[in-house]
Amino acid sequence: MKQYEYLAKQALAEHGIPIPPGRLVNTPEEAAEAVSAIGPAALKAQVLVGGRGKAGGIRFAETPEKARETAEAMLGMDLKGYTVERLYAEGKLEIEREFYISVTTDRNKKVPLVMASLSGGVEIEDVADSEIVRQWVNPRVGVLPYFGRQMAERLGLKGTLAKEFADLVVKLYQIYRERDAELVEINPLVVVNGHLMAADARLNIDDSALFRHKNLERIEEGSALEKKVHEIGLAYVELDGDIAIMANGAGMAMATVDAIQYFGGKPANFLDAGGGASVEPTAQALDVLVSMNPKVIFINIFGGITRCDDVAKAILQVKQTTGIPVPLVVRLVGTNEREGVALLEAAGISAYSDMAPAAERAVQLAGEGRS
Structure with missing residues (x-):
């Protein structure tokens, strides 16, 4: 569960981390x-x-x-x-320098990870790997003062900043442990009048641990569109692109997002229509994609439990009722594939059998792609 910035700042202040x-x-x-x-x-x-x-x-x-x-x-x-x-x-702050620091969980090593960088104020994904200091935590030991001093030294911090940074690392880890956090982040961690201060903060709590934190405000996440699709019973996440995507299964949906990006396109969303979704919820989900006003809609179905003819019926239902005013690219393979393809072709809609050319075509229709 994500916390609003002001709540994350409250947690920092409670542990003695300076905030504006x-x-x-x-x-x-x-x-x-x-x-x-x-x-x-x-x-x-x-x-x-x-x-x-x-x-x-x-x-x-x-x-x-x-x-x-x-x-x-x-x-x-x-x-x-x-x-x-x-x-x-x-x-308003008169900022002299900006750093980055966070405590999160390394799911591969299954231990806490502290990350820091002298490049703050931007997403950590945009920082060169060589500019990030990583230090893993032994959960049996935790983060003691020496741990913070080591990180400060690796970053090249000296004097007052090194001392304040080392102290902050210990406090940030305390928040991570006490709040059962998935992520505690300060970005940017700024220098004001020669001292460290948290100019922004993120705090994400592990949903499975919320029963231990009954005093925490429960925050309902998701945009209006995300909530609407979740009510249908489907998994949906908004992204920043303009090619709307529907696929069946989380793995297939992720692969579809990757394929669009591979060919130079910009996915507008992640939508997992699930295995075995019936005509009506599939049509409702497609209606949501249409309402997003994307440049293109790409439907990628590899039917196992999902029946291709049900997907085709959902597409035709939306086309005949609300309409699909943007280019539509369909890849349809699997259970009842012939029946589904025949339904679409009768309505003048072609279906691809391979994902790659279908994804590439969707990107072309959106006027994007690699030059």
Whole structure:
């Protein structure tokens, strides 16, 4: 379960990790009051999605009047499929340097992993591997002060910053253990007036451990579209692209996303229609894809339990009722394949038997692909 930034910051503060002054904001008036109290501030949308700054989810206000005006524009806005209902007004910082640090679980080694980098403020996936310091934790020992000192030395930190960083590593691991976290992240960890401070924070709690944390606020994740598809009983995750995808089985859906990316396309979503989904839920899921206004819809079915003729009927049902106003690429193989292909061909829809050429065609129709 993901925590909003303001909740993650509360956890940091409870363990003595410095954070900027901030207030939760629900109305434009509260935003004005916050800036009046703490001075120039960043108004930060409290949504469970990354890349807020680039999407307009972090804006600055120097005066109470500007804060009121900015909050009016931000509250209720759509940010990557999420409605902004609350803001966090946080004191504006004069940042000297930006670092990255996190504690997570290495699922391959089955032990906690502490990662840090002198390159902060960007997604860790965008940082060169050579610039990341990794140090694995022996769960029987935990993170003692020497562990943090070793990491600080590997990063090349000296003096006050090295001491503060070593102390912060210990505290961050304490949060990870006490909260049963999957991830505790500070990005960026900034230097202000020569001292470390958490300018942003993420805290994800292991769902299977929530019974031990009855005092934690339960946060319902997912955008409106994600919730709608989940209600149908299907697995769905929104992505940032424009080629909508439906496949049967998590593995097939992941392979489909990979195939689109391989040919230079941009997947708009991950949608696992499951094995054996009937006509109606499949048609409902396809309706959701149509509502996304993608450039192309790519349906990739390898039928085992799933019947290809049921998938074809769902496609035709949507085509005849709400319509499919964008190019549609279908790959259909497996149980009742002949019946399914025949239904589609009778409606003027061709079906591929191989995934690669179908994925490549979807990318071409979207006007994308490798040059």
